[in-house]
Amino acid sequence: MAEIAAGAVPSPNIWNSPQVYEIENRAVDPDGLLEAALRRIRPWAGATVLDLGCGTGFHLPMFAREAARVIGVEPHSALAAAAARRVRDLANVAVRVGAAQAIPLPDASVDVVHARWAYFFGPGCEPGLAELRRVIRRGGAAMIIDNDATRSTFGGWFRRWLPRYDPAAVEAFWARQGFSREPVLIRWAFGSREDxxxxxxxEFPAELAEAFxxxxxxxxxxxxxxIWWRRY
Known part of the structure; x- marks a missing residue:
């Protein structure tokens, strides 16, 4: 049975179905709009990059092509092991088990933090934000990717699933924390209807998934x- 780092917020999609989540990762943003936006905010050539909540390490090779060093941190030990296998031939990448509230890295040790649909969902994530302040060097940046429930087909589905979700309150929270918002309209592109x-x-309860x-x-x-982002 996989060990889970203390304090981790469960992610049932990838924790329970990593093979299906891999299909989702491959379908996300075939046009590269997110990567381009991240690069505009804080390029990572020659930097130390932390991918927080890295899952099976899908994004680690992208950062490793230019970064001096890449660290993936993942609270689910089985997923972290899969991430380590993915990058075993990349000398500048390491994977560690840990949670956002207790990042297993020294103070002021990273330049760029990337977190994608992992832990940072607005109010309640203050312990993780305190850890970002601790581990990011002066001049570094955090870039947190989350859903925009105000628009798009997926946003409409998200609101139907979580009707009490308040996008305005989430935006106000990030503004109070000193973060800016970079909206990006991407797409899922699957190889088949079955995928x-x-x-x-x-991603959704069975009844809603079938309706969608x-x-x-x-x-x-x-x-x-x-993309919620700020420089430090």
Whole structure:
């Protein structure tokens, strides 16, 4: 049984179905809009990059191509082991088990933090934000990717799943923490309807997943996200 770092917020989609989540990762943003936006905010050539909540390490090779050093931190030990296997041939990448509230790194040791749909969902994530302040060097930046529930097909699905979610309150929280918002409209592009169906079933309750699948044609979904970011 996998060990879980203390304090970790469960991620049922990837924790329970990592193979399906891999299909989702491959479908996200085939146009590279998110990577381009991240580069505009804080390039990572020659930097030390922390991918916080790295899961199976899908994004680690992207950072490793230019960064001096990349560290993936993941609270789920089995996923961290999968991430380590993914990057075993990359000399500048290491993977550690740990949670956002207790990052296993020294003070002022990283230049760029990337967190994608992992832990930082607004109010309640203050312990993790305190850890970011501790580990990021002066001149570094944190870039946190989360859903934009105010627009897009996926945003509409998200609101139907969580009708009490308050995007304005989330934005106000990030503003109080000194973060700026970079909105990006990406898309999912799946190879088949079967792949889309599998991913919907790990992201939403069964009844909603089937309803969304019935309402939506094709293998692509427009998907709005926010990058919440700040420099330190």
């Amino acid at each position: 889309l169906a599998e991913v919907l079933r790990i 699948l019935a309402e939506h044609d094709g293998c692509e979904v427009d998907y709005a996200v926010n």
